[in-house]
Amino acid sequence: xxxxxxxxxxxxxxxxxxxxxxxxxxxxxxxxxxxxxxxxxxxxxxxxxxxxxxxxxxxxxxxxxxxxxxxxxxxxxxxxxxxxxxxxxxxxxxxxxxxxxxxxxxxxxxxxxxxxxxxxxxxxxxxxxxxxxxxxxxxxxxxxxxxxxxxxxxxxxxxxxxxxxxxxxxxxxxxxxxxxxxxxxxxxxxxxxxxxxxxxxxxxxxxxxxxxxxxxxxxxxxxxxxxxxxxxxxxxxxxxxxxxxxxxxxxxxxxxxxxxxxxxxxxxxxxxxxxxxxxxxxxxxxxxxxxxxxxxxxxxxxxxxxxxxxxxxxxxxxxxxx
Amino acid sequence: xxxxxxxxxxxxxxxxxxxxxxxxxxxxxxxxxxxxxxxxxxxxxxxxxxxxxxxxxxxxxxxxxxxxxxxxxxxxxxxxxxxxxxxxxxxxxxxxxxxxxxxxxxxxxxxxxxxxxxxxxxxxxxxxxxxxxxxxxxxxxxxxxxxxxxxxxxxxxxxxxxxxxxxxxxxxxxxxxxxxxxxxxxxxxxxxxxxxxxxxxxxxxxxxxxxxxxxxxxxxxxxxxxxxxxxxxxxxxxxxxxxxxxxxxxxxxxxxxxxxxxxxxxxxxxxxxxxxxxxxxxxxxxxxxxxxxxxxxxxxxxxxxxx
Ligand SMILES: Nc1ncnc2c1ncn2[C@@H]1O[C@H](COP(=O)(O)OP(=O)(O)OP(=O)(O)O)[C@@H](O)[C@H]1O
Ligand SMILES: [Mg+2]
Numbered sequence: 001x002x003x004x005x006x007x008x009x010x011x012x013x014x015x016x017x018x019x020x021x022x023x024x025x026x027x028x029x030x031x032x033x034x035x036x037x038x039x040x041x042x043x044x045x046x047x048x049x050x051x052x053x054x055x056x057x058x059x060x061x062x063x064x065x066x067x068x069x070x071x072x073x074x075x076x077x078x079x080x081x082x083x084x085x086x087x088x089x090x091x092x093x094x095x096x097x098x099x100x101x102x103x104x105x106x107x108x109x110x111x112x113x114x115x116x117x118x119x120x121x122x123x124x125x126x127x128x129x130x131x132x133x134x135x136x137x138x139x140x141x142x143x144x145x146x147x148x149x150x151x152x153x154x155x156x157x158x159x160x161x162x163x164x165x166x167x168x169x170x171x172x173x174x175x176x177x178x179x180x181x182x183x184x185x186x187x188x189x190x191x192x193x194x195x196x197x198x199x200x201x202x203x204x205x206x207x208x209x210x211x212x213x214x215x216x217x218x219x220x221x222x223x224x225x226x227x228x229x230x231x232x233x234x235x236x237x238x239x240x241x242x243x244x245x246x247x248x249x250x251x252x253x254x255x256x257x258x259x260x261x262x263x264x265x266x267x268x269x270x271x272x273x274x275x276x277x278x279x280x281x282x283x284x285x286x287x288x289x290x291x292x293x294x295x296x297x298x299x300x301x302x303x304x305x306x307x308x309x310x311x312x313x314x315x316x317x318x319x320x321x322x
Numbered sequence: 323x324x325x326x327x328x329x330x331x332x333x334x335x336x337x338x339x340x341x342x343x344x345x346x347x348x349x350x351x352x353x354x355x356x357x358x359x360x361x362x363x364x365x366x367x368x369x370x371x372x373x374x375x376x377x378x379x380x381x382x383x384x385x386x387x388x389x390x391x392x393x394x395x396x397x398x399x400x401x402x403x404x405x406x407x408x409x410x411x412x413x414x415x416x417x418x419x420x421x422x423x424x425x426x427x428x429x430x431x432x433x434x435x436x437x438x439x440x441x442x443x444x445x446x447x448x449x450x451x452x453x454x455x456x457x458x459x460x461x462x463x464x465x466x467x468x469x470x471x472x473x474x475x476x477x478x479x480x481x482x483x484x485x486x487x488x489x490x491x492x493x494x495x496x497x498x499x500x501x502x503x504x505x506x507x508x509x510x511x512x513x514x515x516x517x518x519x520x521x522x523x524x525x526x527x528x529x530x531x532x533x534x535x536x537x538x539x540x541x542x543x544x545x546x547x548x549x550x551x552x553x554x555x556x557x558x559x560x561x562x563x564x565x566x567x568x569x570x571x572x573x574x575x576x577x578x579x580x581x582x583x584x585x586x587x588x589x590x591x592x593x594x595x596x597x598x599x600x601x602x603x604x605x606x607x608x609x610x611x612x613x614x615x616x617x618x619x620x621x622x623x624x625x626x627x628x629x
Contacts, residue, residue, distance in 0.1 A: 058529050081538075089535035096533075101526040104545045106624055115544075116534040151624045167530065 005207040006032040006055075006092070006175045011067035013050045013059065013231075022280045024050045025231045028067070030209075032175060037201055037208040039222030039239070041215055041254065043276040047231040048211045049097060052177045056094050057084045071175065090120040093168035094177040097211075099161040103152040109136075110148035113166050120171045135166040139196060158189040165193070169200065176200075177209040182217065194221055215258050219243055227251045230277045230287030237311030247311050247318040250288045286316065327617055334609045341605045342392070342598070346385055349594055356401035356592045375401060388598065397599035402591045408599035415581030416603065418488065419573065422580060423565045423607075425500045430507035430561070435554065437508070438515025439547070443538075445520060453512060460509030465568055469502040469575035486577040499576045503568050507561055511554055519550040548622050555618045562611035566604050 013025035025047040032038055040048045053059050055069045055076055069076040071092050076084065088094075096102040103112060113135055114128035123131065129148065136144035139162040152160055161181060168176055178197060182190040198221045201208045210222055218225055218239065225242040227235045227250065235248035246252050253272045274291040277283055286304050289295040294317050304314045355377070357368050372378050376387060391398055397408035441453040476498060477485030488495050522528060523546055531545045570582040581600065588596035620626050 056533055058532055060524065085535040085537060087535070088533055094533050096526060096530060098526055102530045104527040104531065104549075106548050106622060107545070115531075115536065119535060119540075153625045164530075167534070 002036075003034045004031050005034055006030070006069070006071055006209075008051075008055060008069045009067055011051060011054060011069060012065070013047070013054050014064045014066075016062050016064070017280075019280060023231055023282070024063075024279045025054065028228075028233060030226065032207040032209060034174070034207055035201065035205040036224065037198070037210055037222045039218035039225045040209060040211045040228060041213060041218055041225060042228035043213055043272075045276050045278060046213075046228040047279065048213075048228055049179050050231075051228075052094065052179060052209060052211065056088055056092065056177070057081075058094075086120075089116040089173075090171045091173050092175040092177070093171070093173040095161075095164050095168045095179060095181050097179045097183065099157055099164050102164055103160060103167075105152055108149050108151060109155070109163050113163070113170055116167070116170045131170070132166070135170060136163070139163075139166045139169070140192065141166070158185050158193075161185060161189075161193060162196075165196070172204065173206065175207040175209070177211070179211040180213075181210075182212075190217075197221065215243065215254060227254070230282050231279050232287065232314065233306075234288065234315070235311055235313040241310050245310065245319070247309060247313040248315045249292050249294060249317075249319070251313075252319065253291075286314075323620070326620070327613075330613055330616060334606075334613060337609060338602075338605060342389075342602060343385075345598060345601045346388065347381070349592075349597055350381060352592070354592050356594060375399070388595075392602065397602070398595035400588075400593055400596045402587070402593045402596070408595050411584055411596060412581055412599055412603055415579060415584060418578055419569055419580035419582055420607075422496060422499055422503065422572070422578065423562075423569055425496065426503040426507060426565050426569075427558070427561060429500055429504040430511055431554075433504070434508040434511025435515050435551070438512035439519055439542070439550075441512065441516040442519035442523065443542070450516075454516070457509040457512050460505045461513075463505075465502050465506070465571050466575060468505055469498070469572060472498045472502055473576070486575075488578050495576075495578070499572045499578060502575070503565060503572045506568070507565065510561075511557065514553050514557055515550065518553045519546060522546045522550045525549075551622055552619065555615050555622060558615040558618070559608070559612040562608050566608065 008028060008030045011025060011028040012023070015022040015024055028047070028051050030038065040051075042048055050059070050063075054063070054065045057076065059065065065077055067077070071087055074083070074087055074091075076087065076092070103109070110129050110132045113132035114123075114125065117123045117128040117131055118125060121128075133144055133148055136147055141147050141159060141162050147155065147159070147163075152163070155163065165178075165181065168178075176197075181197065182193050185193065194217060197208060197210070200206060208221075210218065212218060215225075222239050225237065225239050226233050227242070227246075227248065229250050235242070235246060235251045237246075242251065243255065246255065250272075253270075256270045257272055258269070272291060277287055277290075283290050283300075285298070285300045285302050286292070286295070289299040292299065296316075298316045302316070304316045306312050306314045307318055309318065355372075356375075357363060357371055363371070369378070376384055379387075388398065395409075397412070400406050400408050400411055403411060437453050437457075441450040444450045473485045476483045483497050484495050486495075528541060528546055531541045536544070569580060570586060572578070573580040573582040574586075581603070584596055585600040585604075587593070588600060
């Protein structure tokens with residue numbers, strides 16, 4: 001039986017900058033079920049991080065957020081800081097993109113994990129530290145008892161990322177948003193952390209959002225995939241369909257640009273021509289049209305609607321349509 | 323930590339030695355001598371005087387003697403205040419000057435840091451704008467203007483505090499001088515605090531703290547304030563130097579019998595030993611504060627400790 005944990009509807013993020021309004025995210029919707037992992041894929045600047053920072057209420061002051069986001073029956077957007085603070089860290093948590101700078105430099109690792117336990121679960125400092133030790137062991141930090149009393153700068157990048165995961169998992173959240181949790185790490189550590197997240201998701205029936213620009217990462221862990229381009233979702237669907245026969249030309253181009261170990265095809269890797277657009281200067285119509293081989297006049301002029309099918313694709317000429 | 327502190331303390335000695343050596347020779351190179359303006363002195367008496375103070379010896383011998391005296395804690399006799407040794411003169415004025423200077427720095431921290439934090443937390447709102455406007459004034463107005471203004475207002479008109487002067491043990495005489503001396507430092511610290519706190523509040527680790535659901539207050543106290551204090555602590559060294567020079571003016575304006583006047587009078591009179599004594603004392607104070615600032619820095623930021 002499915003249970004929707006996180007529901008995001010028509011989320012938008014706009015930045016007011018000296019150069020005008022920058023639409024970083026448009027019309028972003030997502031339903032996340034218990035025990036499900038949704039991968040969010042797209043090139044740099046596609047709006048992946050902004051979408052979820054918005055949900056967590058973590059955007060800077062010059063950002064305006066529209067749409068709704070609910071966690072169970074609680075609203076996350078515009079609910080007031082106190083209501084939001086009762087949810088974040090307790091029922092919804094986030095692992096950030098940059099583990100090197102995301103921990104407080106002057107606080108011992110253990111304190112940083114214990115903090116939310118004291119706050120949300122009302123544990124005593126001693127109990128919270130004992131729990132922090134458990135958590136460090138759970139995320140496979142070696143020599144956890146000593147690490148507990150170390151400062152972030154004494155840990156390697158991989159260790160810090162694990163600590164970040166422990167911080168996020170401390171209060172046993174229903175929803176975990178992992179924003180590129182493995183980008184800064186080498187391949188072996190990457191695989192360890194991903195399988196750790198997958199295991200936690202299974203064990204705790206947690207909803208997991210995995211943000212990445214690596215389709216290979218998604219293939220291993222995600223149940224569903226959302227592809228973002230220029231601040232919009234351009235295609236979404238089950239991971240099998242998305243990786244084998246995607247309908248949107250951008251998703252197909254992404255796949256072609258990616259090396260695959262399990263694949264012995266001889267076709268060369270092809271990089272996607274051109275640059276991803278800046279949200280400040282989005283192309284008209286379908287934002288992908290300048291880089292799309294099959295683009296025509298309609299693509300230049302009209303924003304494509306989301307078409308149902310094997311996958312949902314926002315394209316005037318999706319693959320598999322006539 | 324203690325070993326680090328000791329090592330740094332020993333490291334101060336060569337610096338102090340360099341300051342002493344440099345000042346000693348620079349002062350002697352300056353034209354004029356301690357007994358030049360006493361025109362009535364017959365040449366042979368002047369020569370006798372100079373011989374009595376060892377001024378007839380070659381410079382390097384004088385330097386050696388001076389160092390030897392310093393090691394014994396003897397700053398030598400004053401050339402102008404003939405009945406006093408330099409040690410006695412400094413011992414008279416220094417307690418007042420130290421109290422004035424230390425209070426000014428303490429007051430500046432206690433007022434500047436909260437003001438700057440408040441401005442940062444109310445960024446671009448009226449509170450912020452007013453605090454920063456006053457801060458600009460505080461930095462721009464020289465203390466020989468602020469001092470008399472304060473004395474006029476609170477001394478003459480309101481009669482809350484003495485206009486000037488000193489009675490030992492009476493803190494009321496220190497209030498206006500301390501405020502005058504602290505004002506620019508308050509302003510500077512407030513601006514430093516505001517800027518660095520704003521930066522810290524935008525940092526990734528504060529974002530992590532917010533994602534835990536911590537209140538803004540908890541974030542400020544536990545996560546943001548300590549790193550935001552780093553630039554303020556770095557400024558403590560220069561602030562000490564500023565307060566020392568500032569106290570020369572403030573002591574004059576408020577007629578405080580501190581040691582600042584000895585530096586000025588000593589320089590005018592070519593009272594070599596007195597000037598040197600003041601340089602050694604103020605130099606040590608400045609170095610000591612730089613050391614304290616370094617140790618505080620290590621406490622605030624564990625990344626710089628133990629090396
Ligand atoms: N403070 C800001 N002011 C203005 N625009 C911003 C700001 N922060 C982000 N943006 C805009 O939002 C866009 C989307 O950023 P986002 O961080 O979501 O990208 P991303 O998909 O996470 O990319 P990456 O893979 O590099 O992390 C950026 O390209 C940028 O133009
Ligand atoms: Mg990102």
